[in-house]
Amino acid sequence: MAIPSPDLEALRQLGERVRPLTAAGERTLAVPPALAGVFPQGGLQRGSIVATGGVAATSLALALAGPTTASGAWMAVVGLPDLGLLAAAELGVALERTLLVADPGPQAWAATVASLLDAVDVVLVRPASAIAPGIQRRLAARARDRGSVLVQAGGRPSAWAHAPDLSVTATAARWEGLAPGHGRLLARRVTVAVQGRRAAAQARQVEVWLPGPDGRVALAAPVLPVPVVPMIPDPVLREVG
8 A cells, every 4th residue: 555645644544444453462573484583582572673784674674574464464664665566575575464655754754653653563664864862762662652663674774863672684695596697686695683782682693595586585594693792992093293
């Protein structure tokens, strides 16, 4: 369903139609089985902010949301005009339960996203500008109250005033299927690393096909722990002479 021009009243009414009825004990949203092992709770924790990044950020965000829509819940996508719907469907997204909302602009962005968090389980965004601390706190509070998940699908990792609850990054991509002078792209193998706060402080990574030959996510190697490297502050340079 496409919403070309965000209307907060229309979003509120739509939310009344599609708002999920969630049992109190259901605190996570399912992710593809190939990725479940790197998430602290085995899935997306309701009420959290998740940022995807790296070489396959958009595909990764769609793959994470796919099982939620397949289970009967709704997802909203705000301001991603280059989103490939065929690729989304191949990654498990149920398009009939996906709302496509045009970019509401900087003035209405926060109110639009908040209304959608009120209405659906997963909201995908790609902020075009920095998000102020107060706006981030309000969006996080709305997600916690409603048990929804806000997912940044690529874009600037520094858009948030404070680090998201979870960062999911795809690196080391390698396409399969091409030979010298012939062939076609069949599958992409990537390394997905997950790190965040509290239980996710210890980074974990896994190699997956994103997508595999059938267009879906598949495990390519076992889950591995990643050593935590301490941050070294940048040196302070002073002009002399």
